[in-house]
Amino acid sequence: MKPLITVDNVHKHFGGTYAARGVSLELYGGEVLALAGDNGAGKSTVIKMISGVYQPDSGTISYQGENITGKNPYEVRDLGIETIYQDLALADNLDVGINIFLGREPMKRRLGFIPVLDRKTMRQEAIRALKDLGIVVNDLSIPVRYLSGGQRQAIAISRAVYWKAKVLIMDEPTAALGVPEQREVKELIGRLKAQGVGIIFISHNLNDIFEVSDRILVLERGRKAGERLISETDEDEVVKLMMGR
Ligand SMILES: Nc1ncnc2c1ncn2[C@@H]1O[C@H](COP(=O)(O)OP(=O)(O)OP(=O)(O)O)[C@@H](O)[C@H]1O
Ligand SMILES: [Mg+2]
Numbered sequence: 001m002k003p004l005i006t007v008d009n010v011h012k013h014f015g016g017t018y019a020a021r022g023v024s025l026e027l028y029g030g031e032v033l034a035l036a037g038d039n040g041a042g043k044s045t046v047i048k049m050i051s052g053v054y055q056p057d058s059g060t061i062s063y064q065g066e067n068i069t070g071k072n073p074y075e076v077r078d079l080g081i082e083t084i085y086q087d088l089a090l091a092d093n094l095d096v097g098i099n100i101f102l103g104r105e106p107m108k109r110r111l112g113f114i115p116v117l118d119r120k121t122m123r124q125e126a127i128r129a130l131k132d133l134g135i136v137v138n139d140l141s142i143p144v145r146y147l148s149g150g151q152r153q154a155i156a157i158s159r160a161v162y163w164k165a166k167v168l169i170m171d172e173p174t175a176a177l178g179v180p181e182q183r184e185v186k187e188l189i190g191r192l193k194a195q196g197v198g199i200i201f202i203s204h205n206l207n208d209i210f211e212v213s214d215r216i217l218v219l220e221r222g223r224k225a226g227e228r229l230i231s232e233t234d235e236d237e238v239v240k241l242m243m244g245r
Helices: 045-049 073-078 096-103 117-133 149-162 180-194 206-212 235-242
Strands: 006-012 019-028 032-036 056-061 083-086 107-110 114-117 167-171 200-204 215-220 223-229
Touching: 006 032, 006 096, 006 149, 019 045, 019 056, 019 117, 019 200, 032 045, 045 073, 045 083, 045 200, 045 206, 045 235, 073 096, 083 096, 083 149, 096 114, 096 117, 096 149, 117 149, 149 167, 180 206, 206 235, 223 235
Parallel strands: 032 200, 032 215, 083 167, 167 200
Antiparallel strands: 006 019, 006 056, 107 114, 215 223
């Protein structure tokens, strides 16, 4: 089986900070790869290089064997690589439907020629997408900033599902959530994995990592400190790797 994503020896620096120093990884369909490491270890930098937000100084990113280094975030998303960023990346003032379509809004023509947003289609499609995932949002017309953290995460995930992402990258998806909402997000991860989606899951919570992941890659000050099958490691070893021992 070919990997969905191959990161080959990427380097990235910001001024004098070396955020990624020769990181390589592979992600396969139907698996959850955890990225772990202390604050500032380079986790977000690595996934932003995959999603096209940052360009690596050197090294390459490939998708299904094709070199995609240098593509912008829209091009990467169109390939089926959806990223849910640490800071969530929903448009707070807009409703759920628009958020699911963000950047890909369907248009209709008013009076036959003036292009306007097709809100009705977006609303209907949003209801369907959320229902498919078993997500309950009572009022889809309110701005998403009024939704709970878990609902917001769920909407970000359903956006990925709706657009049939083959790769889902989640940067700290459970950090800001209450316990029931964390459960929901973890269940969603399980369902997507069963559908063959490849998932990269960043978390500081080792319990979550051990619960949902198949493999773990530990970064330490921009370097890969180790990579293990979850079934062949434990929290002690992961913590030691994180601390560079
Ligand atoms: N845009 C940027 N400009 C300058 N420095 C940056 C930028 N992005 C990241 N860095 C630096 O690169 C290093 C790695 O940051 P990164 O955000 O990748 O860490 P992280 O592992 O995601 O940390 P956290 O767990 O706190 O989210 C840090 O020292 C950070 O300050
Ligand atoms: Mg981060």
